Amino acid sequence: MEPILEVSRLSISFTQYDRGVHQRRLPVIRDLSLTIAPGQVAAVVGSSGSGKSLLAHAILGILPYNAHLEGQLRYRGAPLTPRRMEALRGHEIVLVPQNAGYLDPLMKVGPQIRKGRRDKAARSRSLGVLARYGLGPETEDLYPFELSGGMARRVLISTAVAESPRLVIADEPTPGLDARAAGRILGHFREIADGGAGVLLITHDLELALTIADRVAVFYAGETVEEAAAADFARLERLRHPYTRALWHALPQNGFQSIPGGQPYPGAQPPGCAFAPRCPDARPECGGAVPWRPFQGGMVRCLYPKGGTAV
Ligand SMILES: Nc1ncnc2c1ncn2[C@@H]1O[C@H](COP(=O)(O)OP(=O)(O)OP(=O)(O)O)[C@@H](O)[C@H]1O
Numbered sequence: 001m002e003p004i005l006e007v008s009r010l011s012i013s014f015t016q017y018d019r020g021v022h023q024r025r026l027p028v029i030r031d032l033s034l035t036i037a038p039g040q041v042a043a044v045v046g047s048s049g050s051g052k053s054l055l056a057h058a059i060l061g062i063l064p065y066n067a068h069l070e071g072q073l074r075y076r077g078a079p080l081t082p083r084r085m086e087a088l089r090g091h092e093i094v095l096v097p098q099n100a101g102y103l104d105p106l107m108k109v110g111p112q113i114r115k116g117r118r119d120k121a122a123r124s125r126s127l128g129v130l131a132r133y134g135l136g137p138e139t140e141d142l143y144p145f146e147l148s149g150g151m152a153r154r155v156l157i158s159t160a161v162a163e164s165p166r167l168v169i170a171d172e173p174t175p176g177l178d179a180r181a182a183g184r185i186l187g188h189f190r191e192i193a194d195g196g197a198g199v200l201l202i203t204h205d206l207e208l209a210l211t212i213a214d215r216v217a218v219f220y221a222g223e224t225v226e227e228a229a230a231a232d233f234a235r236l237e238r239l240r241h242p243y244t245r246a247l248w249h250a251l252p253q254n255g256f257q258s259i260p261g262g263q264p265y266p267g268a269q270p271p272g273c274a275f276a277p278r279c280p281d282a283r284p285e286c287g288g289a290v291p292w293r294p295f296q297g298g299m300v301r302c303l304y305p306k307g308g309t310a311v
């Protein structure tokens with residue numbers, strides 16, 4: 001089946017000025033590739049600052065003006081040009097933003113969901129979508145400041161999916177929700193995918209991602225270090241990259257074990273593998289080039305991967 005979205009070799013850097021004179025490029029995402037097929041939930045999992053929101057904003061064409069983008073984005077088989085994106089954004093391709101500040105504070109919920117439409121069909125659709133997320137018809141008449149955090153989340157999702165999108169990009173859609181509410185919302189994303197759309201679920205929460213994802217891409221310091229089937233996470237031996245293995249050990253059911261150290265900041269990455277300084281298996285060669293490559297039924301960026309599923 002033709003992919004809905006193909007991201008190939010995406011790199012993003014920011015232009016910064018030191019003391020107003022010297023210009024420098026701060027790389028934040030490097031050599032990132034990702035594909036989403038119709039009916040699939042692809043999760044991108046990484047800790048804070050790893051570049052997840054920037055990936056979402058790059059796909060939607062809403063990066064800040066000082067961002068520089070390299071690589072290719074394709075949507076349903078053709079390049080996703082800024083013009084094409086403009087036409088698709090908010091209808092076929094939608095973002096569930098990380099921050100409820102994306103709601104218009106001066107507009108009631110109903111009109112925001114209907115995006116300016118006033119006809120009867122639009123009204124019944126917006127009521128339907130609110131009901132689907134457990135919100136009553138009275139919600140339409142509320143302003144964003146009248147919503148609780150959990151309600152605002154559900155309104156954001158309603159606004160995004162009201163027009164049956166083909167690609168949903170959900171950036172950390174469940175913060176601040178209890179496990180049951182989060183599970184319910186993720187269940188809706190699974191349904192949207194089962195209806196034929198592609199879903200890109202961005203989160204720092206691997207445990208939550210695994211409840212609905214088909215595939216998982218693991219981010220570390222602006223790079224994908226592994227792409228694996230969600231099923232691979234059932235067994236440690238199948239995981240390919242040492243960072244993915246560390247995430248596995250940190251899952252509650254595997255004892256919450258964390259590893260020392262932290263992710264390097266943009267511009268402060270070591271040469272070669274960014275994880276090498278924390279890696280139990282690092283060798284001197286890890287300071288050189290480490291390509292992104294297929295390995296045993298998945299993809300990995302490691303010179304000495306383990307595991308995998310293929311024989
Ligand atoms: N406009 C900008 N100018 C310079 N650097 C930026 C800009 N926007 C983001 N960054 C940097 O890019 C890196 C990635 O940011 P991003 O928001 O994508 O992280 P994230 O993975 O979404 O984190 P979180 O989980 O906290 O949402 C961060 O180090 C951030 O400081």
Ligand SMILES: [Mg+2]
Nearest residue numbers: 052053054098
């Ligand atoms: Mg983010």
